[in-house]
Amino acid sequence: MGETEFLFALRALAVDPGARGFLDDAAVMGDLVLTHDMIVEGVHFLPDDPPEDVAWKLVAVNLSDLAAKGAEPVGCLLGYTLGSADWNARFIVGLQDVLATYAMPLLGGDTVRANGTRSFGLTAIGRADRAPSRTGAEAGDALYLTGTIGRAGVGLNLLRSGQTGPEVEAYRRPRPRLAEGRALAPLVHAMMDVSDGLLIDAKRMADASGLAVTIDLAAVPAAGNTLEAATAGDDYELLVAAAPDTALPVPAVRIGQFAPGQGLRLVEAGSPVPLPPSLGWLHA
Amino acid sequence: MGETEFLFALRALAVDPGARGFLDDAAVMGDLVLTHDMIVEGVHFLPDDPPEDVAWKLVAVNLSDLAAKGAEPVGCLLGYTLGSADWNARFIVGLQDVLATYAMPLLGGDTVRANGTRSFGLTAIGRADRAPSRTGAEAGDALYLTGTIGRAGVGLNLLRSGQTGPEVEAYRRPRPRLAEGRALAPLVHAMMDVSDGLLIDAKRMADASGLAVTIDLAAVPAAGNTLEAATAGDDYELLVAAAPDTALPVPAVRIGQFAPGQGLRLVEAGSPVPLPPSLGWLHA
Structure with a gap:
């Protein structure tokens, strides 16, 4: 087994x-x-x-x-x-x-x-009075991200090359979004944290909800190269599915959209972008 | 450290x-x-x-x-x-x-x-509506044990010498006293499980309660040699401090008594018995 x-x-x-x-x-x-x-x-x-x-x-x-x-x-x-x-x-x-x-x-x-x-x-x-699951995204929902991704990945690369920088702290001392999570929970359809990489985690939410999701890379707040940041793990930002007209009570950027169907699609400024070979960090 | x-x-x-x-x-x-x-x-x-x-x-x-x-x-x-x-x-x-x-x-x-x-x-x-601690034993309380100790120790010895027997099951598949614990909890002053050995665990209850405890070895239901059984671990019976006039709702044998003071004393048929060098299994 x-x-x-x-x-x-x-x-x-x-x-x-x-x-x-x-x-x-x-x-x-x-x-x-x-x-x-x-x-x-x-x-x-x-x-x-x-x-x-x-x-x-x-x-x-x-x-x-x-x-x-x-x-x-x-x-x-x-x-x-x-x-x-x-x-x-x-x-x-x-x-x-x-x-x-x-x-x-x-x-x-x-x-x-x-x-x-x-x-x-x-x-x-x-x-929690109400704990949103990963499965609750609805077709037409927007996908939101609470902060910048990729900082931990940059920090890990710095460490690996024997360098230092403010991103090392992001890698070693992640800041869980507790206040944001509590504020968002009553208003959203689905929520999860980004631990293994934005792309793989967004796909997991879409799969769990029985939907397709499209991410606009141009909209993703990222440290360094966007596609690299979107497949790096350890950022611990929150990923949220909510109706597009919901006023979110904490800073969060709209980076995508759920629709009927399945799978993850990437676009950048309206043009399709091929999926990278790895969507994130797969681990036991 | x-x-x-x-x-x-x-x-x-x-x-x-x-x-x-x-x-x-x-x-x-x-x-x-x-x-x-x-x-x-x-x-x-x-x-x-x-x-x-x-x-x-x-x-x-x-x-x-x-x-x-x-x-x-x-x-x-x-x-x-x-x-x-x-x-x-x-x-x-x-x-x-x-x-x-x-x-x-x-x-x-x-x-x-x-x-x-x-x-x-x-x-x-x-x-649990009420979870008795280890600290609640009172002077004058009786010390009770829910079953036989030493069976797991006998099982471990059998395994070590390449033999088998019904006690191997007692060692490998301990039976937590869940029903007994639930029935006893509302009636007792202190309760704990015997995981490291009867003597060391009884002493822990006495220490935590700021009392002395005396155990009558002749009263202890034991598999094999009583002193060996009382210092072997892994039995997972319950050890209970209760007022001596409390009618306990499950089978339990009175094996000792709490009194003002501190420390563990052993007697057998009224005569003092010296403490063994080790009271049980000390481990991290």
Whole structure:
């Protein structure tokens, strides 16, 4: 049973409607929103990444899932694999920083030893009166994006080439759009965060909603090359489907449109643009 | 920052009262009970352990934490590190089995790849009208145990010596005392599960409650040698402090008594018994 089959098998077990078929950013149980992400050394972070930033990112990416469901943070549980004394101490500094920044209470968790690869897990719990799913986009809806994409990708490239710049911070310390998510949730038809890349995530929303989506690259606020930015991950902006006449309460740019049909199409200044070979970051 | 200091630092961050200072089996938030346990290859399970049993145990130990707070399971989130195709398929079988046995909905989670040691996390969420803590034992309370201890320890010894027997099942497929926990919760002063060994866990309850506890070894229902059983872990019975005149609604044996003071004392047929060098399984 490979990864794809395993995920299908998990979905088959997740019969509770709150699981949303494992296809949404988070599970929803009454007014509770629940999400769990794991990060693995050598895969999601490197042994020489600053531990403060690893802690920040672990919490921030889970908070971004809450933001995508319009939820307010109510608590988290941490699964931690012990490292060196210095690593542990620096992780605590970053953890304290991110928890305080987003008023996220630490409620519990587990601390373990490992003789090899370390990994961490975080469960974030939030509360939302109404948690929009990815599946609710309607034909005729506009697609909106809350900020600039591609900054994290630029930051990663800087790091890889041994350089630095303000975008490194965007990569290492993403800022979940919690306030924006809460303001948008009551007004939108569908919402998700952009974690793997704008194109792949927009296509996921369209697929989940049984619709086609067209993105106008000229409209996308991007750092650097637009097509590169649109396929880079780790930006954690919000992607929203809403009726085109809805007045959105937070800054968001209209970048596309849903229509009957299926698939993703790109245009730029009215002309079709071929899809790039990869729409984003595919990962387990 | 070593393990002990790290745990102190985490506790200092866990200021929310629901975190219970990281000293209880689970966090409590309103009527929600939340717990997260991780297991690591080579530490908590071995690569050649049956994957079905690894899945069972991962879920069962978290359910036992819910049981200890009198909670009914409402959902769980799984953090899974992919293994071989065969391992994945067999894990799913065990997962399906344990989720169905305890009517535990799978709500979400994350699946990752690792290039080395694999680890798994499970977050279990339950609901309880009243979740007794470990801290509530009162002087004069009796200490009760819901079943026989030491069976898992006997099972582990059988496995280590290449033998088999009914106790192997007790070790590999612990049975969380969910029904018992729910029935006991409204009536008791303190409750916890016995995961690391009867002696160490009883001492923890006494310490948390600011009391001394005396256990009568002659009264302890044990598989094999009583002192060995009382220091073996993985039994997942419930340990309860209740007024001695409380009629308990489920089978439980009175094995000791709380009194003012501190520490753990052992007696057998009225005579003091020296404490063994290790009271149970200490682990991260």
